[in-house]
Amino acid sequence: MKILLATYWLIPHVGGVWKYMTQIQQRLEAMGHQVDLLGNSPDYAKFHIINRGREISKEWIRPLVVTKLAREYAPLLHADPLIHYYEMDRYMLELSAACFGLDQYDIIHTQDIFAARSLARVKPAHVPLISQVHGSVTGELHNHFRMNPQLGINEHSPAWKYFPSVESRGAASGNVTITSTQWQKNLLVRDFGIPEHRISVFQYGLDAQEFWHKAHMGTDVSRPPDKKVIICPARLSFVKGIDVLISALGILKSMRQQDWVCWIVGDGDKREELWDQTQALALQNDVVFFGERHDIPALLLQSDIFVHSCIQDNQPFSVMEAQFAGLPACVSNAGGLPEMVEHGVTGLVSPVKDPLTLAQHLNTLLGNDEYRRMLGQNAARWGQQHWSLDQMISRLLNEYTRVASGA
Amino acid sequence: MPRKGGDDVSEPYMVIGDLYNRIFAVQSSHVDLLVNYAVWNRIFEQLPKDYTLPDLEVLTF
Numbered sequence: 082m083k084i085l086l087a088t089y090w091l092i093p094h095v096g097g098v099w100k101y102m103t104q105i106q107q108r109l110e111a112m113g114h115q116v117d118l119l120g121n122s123p124d125y126a127k128f129h130i131i132n133r134g135r136e137i138s139k140e141w142i143r144p145l146v147v148t149k150l151a152r153e154y155a156p157l158l159h160a161d162p163l164i165h166y167y168e169m170d171r172y173m174l175e176l177s178a179a180c181f182g183l184d185q186y187d188i189i190h191t192q193d194i195f196a197a198r199s200l201a202r203v204k205p206a207h208v209p210l211i212s213q214v215h216g217s218v219t220g221e222l223h224n225h226f227r228m229n230p231q232l233g234i235n236e237h238s239p240a241w242k243y244f245p246s247v248e249s250r251g252a253a254s255g256n257v258t259i260t261s262t263q264w265q266k267n268l269l270v271r272d273f274g275i276p277e278h279r280i281s282v283f284q285y286g287l288d289a290q291e292f293w294h295k296a297h298m299g300t301d302v303s304r305p306p307d308k309k310v311i312i313c314p315a316r317l318s319f320v321k322g323i324d325v326l327i328s329a330l331g332i333l334k335s336m337r338q339q340d341w342v343c344w345i346v347g348d349g350d351k352r353e354e355l356w357d358q359t360q361a362l363a364l365q366n367d368v369v370f371f372g373e374r375h376d377i378p379a380l381l382l383q384s385d386i387f388v389h390s391c392i393q394d395n396q397p398f399s400v401m402e403a404q405f406a407g408l409p410a411c412v413s414n415a416g417g418l419p420e421m422v423e424h425g426v427t428g429l430v431s432p433v434k435d436p437l438t439l440a441q442h443l444n445t446l447l448g449n450d451e452y453r454r455m456l457g458q459n460a461a462r463w464g465q466q467h468w469s470l471d472q473m474i475s476r477l478l479n480e481y482t483r484v485a486s487g488a
Numbered sequence: 489m490p491r492k493g494g495d496d497v498s499e500p501y502m503v504i505g506d507l508y509n510r511i512f513a514v515q516s517s518h519v520d521l522l523v524n525y526a527v528w529n530r531i532f533e534q535l536p537k538d539y540t541l542p543d544l545e546v547l548t549f
Binding site: 137141142144145146148149150154155157158160164168171172175176179180182183184198202203205206239242243245246247250 | 505508509512513514516518521523524527528530531534535536539541542543544545546547548549
C-alpha cells in the first residue's frame with residue numbers, strides 16, 4: 082500500500098506525534114509498504130512531504146488566498162485573529178496537499194483535527210481517510226483561555242466556539258476515527274458528537290529494541306551517589322503541569338531530608354517561569370533543568386521514580402518509556418493516564434493539580450525502597466506486555482486493510 | 489493573457505489570479521494580482537469540483 086501520514090503540526094518536531102509517525106513509517110516500509118510524511122515545516126514557511134524532499138512555499142499560495150478572503154468577502158474568517166491564523170494556514174495545507182496530489186495514495190492517515198478536516202476536503206472521493214485523534218485541541222485551548230483572562234476570550238467568543246467546531250468536524254472526517262484511550266473515545270462521543278461505532282481504540286506501541294539500544298548507549302550524566310533521582314521528561318508547556326511537580330517538590334522538601342534530586346528533561350515556553358518558581362521555593366540545589374536531550378532511556382535507567390503531573394494528556398510515550406525502564410510512575414489522573422498506571426500496582430495516581438498528594442506519593446516511594454521496587458517491577462512487566470509495537474502495527478494494518486476494502 | 493513574471497527565463501510563469509476565482513465563495517476581481525501558473529494550475533486541477541474557500545461549515549457556529 083501507499084500511505085500518506087499527514088499532520089498540520091511541524092515535522093520533524095520533538096513530541097509524540099512525530100515519534101508515532103516515524104514508528105509507523107519505519108515498520109511499514111520494512112514490510113514493503115510506501116509511507117510519505119506530510120506536515121508544516123519547522124519554520125512554518127512551507128508544507129512539505131519531508132521524506133520525498135517535496136515542498137510548497139506558502140508564499141506561492143498566500144497572496145491570492147489573502148486577497149480573495151479579505152474581510153469584505155469572508156467576514157466570518159475575520160471574527161478573531163486566532164480563527165484567521167488557523168484557518169488561513171489550514172487552507173494553505175489544503176491547497177498544498179492538492180498540489181502534491183492525493184490520488185496517488187491508497188490510504189490517508191491524518192494525525193490531528195486540522196489535517197483531517199483539510200485533507201478530507203481536498204482528497205479524491207475514492208481515497209479513504211483515517212482520522213487519528215491524539216489529544217484535544219479544544220481542551221488545551223479552552224484551558225489556555227481560562228488561565229489567561231486578559232485575552233478576553235470566553236464561552237461567548239468566536240475563538241472559543243471555533244475550536245470545538247473544527248475539532249468535531251476534523252474528528253468525524255473520513256471513514257474511521259482512531260484513538261489510543263477510552264478516555265479520548267468518551268470525550269469524542271460526549272463533547273464532539275462522534276458516533277461511538279466509528280471510533281476504534283488501540284494503544285500506542287514502543288519499539289523495545291530501539292529503547293534498549295539507546296538505554297545501553299549510556300549518558301554523560303551521573304546520578305548523585307547519595308540521593309535518589311526523581312525524573313520528569315516533558316515539554317515545558319502549560320499542559321504538562323511541571324509547575325505542579327515543582328510545588329510538590331517544595332512540599333516534599335519540608336517532609337524529609339534532602340535524599341533526593343529531581344531531573345526535569347525538556348524545553349519549552351514555560352522554562353523561565355518554572356525556573357523562577359524553583360528559585361522562589363529555594364529548590365535550586367534540588368532541581369536540575371537539563372533542557373532537551375536525546376539520551377532519555379539512559380537517564381531513566383539512572384533514575385528511581387518517574388513523574389508526569391500533567392493537566393491533560395492522552396497516552397504519553399514518556400510513561401511507556403518509564404515503564405520499560407522499570408520505574409514506578411507518580412502521575413496525575415488527567416486524560417488517559419489512569420489507563421496507563423494502576424494506583425498501588427504500577428505507580429501512584431494523584432488528582433490533577435494536587436501538589437500535596439503528589440508530594441505524599443513521592444515521600445512514600447522515597448521512604449520505602451521495597452514498595453518502590455515492587456511497583457517498578459510491576460510496571461516493567463505490564464509495560465513489556467502492553468506496549469508492543471508489533472501489536473500496534475498489526476492492528477493499524479488491519480484497520481488500513483478494512484478501510485481500503487470499503488468494509 | 490499569461491505573461492512572464494520577469495526577464496529571467498527561470499522566473500515562474502505568472503498569470504492573473506482571477507483565473508482561479510471558481511474556488512472562492514465570493515468571487516472578486518483583482519486584475520493586478522499575478523500568481524505562479526504552474527503551482528495554481530496544478531492545485532486547480534486536483535481540487536474537487538465542489539471545493540470552496542473559506543470553509544463555511546467550520547466557520548458557522
